[in-house]
Amino acid sequence: MNEKEFFHHDRPKSMTNVREGLKYALARPDIYVVMLMVFFLGTFGLNFQIFNALMATKEFGKGPASYGLLGTFVAIGSFSGAIASARLERFRKTRFVILAGGVFAVAVIVLSVMPNYTAYAIFLPICGITALTTMITANSIVQVNSDPAIRGRVMGIYLLIFMGGTPVGSPLIGIMAEVVGIRLTIAGCGAIALLATLIIWIKFKDLVEVPSDISVDAVLKSANRNQNNQTK
Incomplete structure (x- = not known):
C-alpha cells in the first residue's frame, strides 16, 4: 500500500453524531x-x-410454578408473533405499527378482566402475538427506512427510547398496583397506551409516508425548507 495515496478524515465528535441522528429522526415522521x-x-x-407475578400471587393465589407457567404462555405468543411478522412484509408501514399497537393495547385491557387463572393464561398468547408483531415491525421499519450512513445512530436513539421507559414505567406500575390493585393497574396501562395510540393516529396518520429519498442530505434539506416555509 502506498501511504501517500491515503486520505485522512477527522473523526467527528460523539455528540455531533448523536445530534445528527436526532435531527434526522425528527425530520422523518414515519420514524x-x-x-x-x-x-x-x-x-x-x-x-x-410484573403483571403476571402480581396476578398469579395476589389475584389467583398461585405459587412460583404457576407464575413460571404464565411466562411460557407469553413465550408461545411471542414465538407465534415472530413467525407472523415474517409473513407481513407488505404491511411493514408506520400505519400498521399504529394499528397493531392499538390492538395490543386493547388486548392488555381485556387481559385485566380475565376471571380466573386458566382464562388469564389462555389469553396471554394473544398479548404475546400482538406485542411481538408490533415491536418487530417497528424495529424493521426504523432499520430498513433509515439512510445506511446514519442507521446506527438512529437505531441507538430507538433502543434508548424503547428501553428508557422501563425505569419510569416499572416503579409507577408497582405504586399503582399497591394503591388501586393489579387489575385496575393493568387496565390503566392498556388505557394509557390506547389513548396515546389514538392521539398519534389522529395527528400523524397522513404524515408517515416514507420519502422517496431517505439520504441524510435530502431529508435535512427538506426539513429545513419546510421550516423556512412555515416561518414566512
Missing part, C-alpha cells in the same frame, strides 16, 4: 412516530413480568 409508539407500548404495555 419518530414509530419511536413514540414504542415508548408508550414499552413503558405501559410490555410489563408482563
Whole structure:
C-alpha cells in the first residue's frame, strides 16, 4: 500500500453524531412516530413480568410454578408473533405499527378482566402475538427506512427510547398496583397506551409516508425548507 495515496478524515465528535441522528429522526415522521409508539407500548404495555407475578400471587393465589407457567404462555405468543411478522412484509408501514399497537393495547385491557387463572393464561398468547408483531415491525421499519450512513445512530436513539421507559414505567406500575390493585393497574396501562395510540393516529396518520429519498442530505434539506416555509 502506498501511504501517500491515503486520505485522512477527522473523526467527528460523539455528540455531533448523536445530534445528527436526532435531527434526522425528527425530520422523518414515519420514524419518530414509530419511536413514540414504542415508548408508550414499552413503558405501559410490555410489563408482563410484573403483571403476571402480581396476578398469579395476589389475584389467583398461585405459587412460583404457576407464575413460571404464565411466562411460557407469553413465550408461545411471542414465538407465534415472530413467525407472523415474517409473513407481513407488505404491511411493514408506520400505519400498521399504529394499528397493531392499538390492538395490543386493547388486548392488555381485556387481559385485566380475565376471571380466573386458566382464562388469564389462555389469553396471554394473544398479548404475546400482538406485542411481538408490533415491536418487530417497528424495529424493521426504523432499520430498513433509515439512510445506511446514519442507521446506527438512529437505531441507538430507538433502543434508548424503547428501553428508557422501563425505569419510569416499572416503579409507577408497582405504586399503582399497591394503591388501586393489579387489575385496575393493568387496565390503566392498556388505557394509557390506547389513548396515546389514538392521539398519534389522529395527528400523524397522513404524515408517515416514507420519502422517496431517505439520504441524510435530502431529508435535512427538506426539513429545513419546510421550516423556512412555515416561518414566512
